[in-house]
Amino acid sequence: MEDHLTVGRVAELADVSVRTLHHYDEISLVKPSARTATGYRAYSAADVERLREVLGYRRLGFGLREIATLVDDPATDAVAHLRRLRGLLREQRDRTAAMVAAIDKELESRVMGVRTAPEDQLKIFGAQLYESIGSAYPATRRTEPRIAARIWEALGDARTVLNVGAGTGSYEPTDRKVTAVEPSAIMRAQRPAEAAPCVAASAEQLPFPDRSFDAAMAVSTVHHWPDPLAGLREMRRVARRVVVFTYDAGTTGWLERFWLTRDYLPEFAGLLADWPSLADMACAIEGHAEPVLIPWDCADGFFEAHWRRPEAYLDEHVRRAVSVWTRVGPQAEQRAVDGLRDDLSSGRWADRNRDLIALDTAELGLRLLVA
Ligand SMILES: C[S@@+](CC[C@H](N)C(=O)[O-])C[C@H]1O[C@@H](n2cnc3c(N)ncnc32)[C@H](O)[C@@H]1O
Secondary structure, X not given: OOOOEEHHHHHHHHOOOHHHHHHXXXXXXXXXXXXXXXXXXXXXXXXXXXXXXXXXXHHOOOOHHHHHHHHHOOOOXXXXXXXXXXXXXXXXXHHHHHHHHHHHHHHHHHHOOOOOOHHHHHHOOOOOHHHHHHHHHHHXXXXXXXXXXXXXXXXXXXXXXXXXXXXXXXXXXXXXXXXXXXOOHHHHHOOOOOOOOEEOOOHHHOOOOOOOEEEEEEEXXXXXXXXXXXXXXXXXXXXXXXXXXXXXXOOOHHHHHOHHHHHHOOOHHHHHOOOOOHHHHHHHHOOEEEEOOEEOOOXXXXXXXXXXXXXXXXXXXXHHOOHHHHHHOHHHHXXXXXXXXXHHHHOHHHHHOHHHHHOOEEOOOXXXXXX
16 A cells, blocks of 8 residues: 555645546546545556546546547557657647747737738637547547458558548558658647658648659548549549548438438538539549448447447547537537437437348448549
8 A cells, every 4th residue: 555645645746636536536537446544545556647647638628538538448558648648748839839929920010000810810729620629539530440451452562652631540551651641730649659650731732743652542531621632633643543431422312321411410411512522533533433331330430430329429529539510510419419319218210220220331422432
């Protein structure tokens, strides 16, 4: 017991209240492994290490449920957590420094009698989607091995691979020389330390000469690009082979087939209006499309992944890692979630979707474009 710290001492050292530590214990986020003879909570070195991770993510603004998923992930050890925290903190520091510089500039301009334009005032918050949702991403987004196998097979014998819109690198093959491209600093900061080198750039302007890579890949990213067709043409320019995992937005029949968009979130159709058709995307890379069926237990938590596990969509951190929910807005999201919750408890969802239970895979409009 001598090597344990009492709850009061831990609270003092970490500058948090004893009440906070009791709460973390009650919700099983950090459970002290022992009690003193007088019944006080006592923390071992391992408990303290876990608490440090929890407090680190908390400082960065993560919610307690998200943090629980992060610290319970068996694939992330203490060193990986430290590396990730370090990356995120450096990112936060850089953003703070950039905001201070922008504010100084505006103060100076005001002294000179110059007013800053409204657009420039907002620029200091860098309000891009992935800068705001990126920190929730690793909680549920990871490699789905069956989809990874399809992508890697399509890469053929490519030795050098460019991964565009790479995010945290979920689908990067480890047996080839990969270069990643990712415009969001938050996403770059969350790449594991051993991940491939990552360049800060956008698909539409790849900073590489023609034919620099054997292959270029892009996974679940094309619909985030301001100009998808220009980005795809860039991939074609810099690589001999192109592999893209994406969604068929032209054939809206999928909206009717997927119960989530059909019965709860018809607003998804509105997002598709701006997306290029599959035919135009295939044309941009001079390739063809192959269907990708989604397994019922898909490990990567993208929008369609939980088609046979409807309860998952009630979980806030499942939704926060998928941009669709942020894009449709909080009202549509709340209505969809409330409706689904009611239908699950009344048995209406099960009545309507009886056929799904017998399926192991579903065709929901996901496609692999290969050139
Ligand atoms: C849903 S994530 C997918 C990440 C990764 N490919 C994966 O499968 O896990 C979409 C990614 O596209 C990136 N992105 C957004 N706009 C982009 C652009 N114009 N060029 C390249 N990537 C972009 C986002 O920052 C984000 O990391």
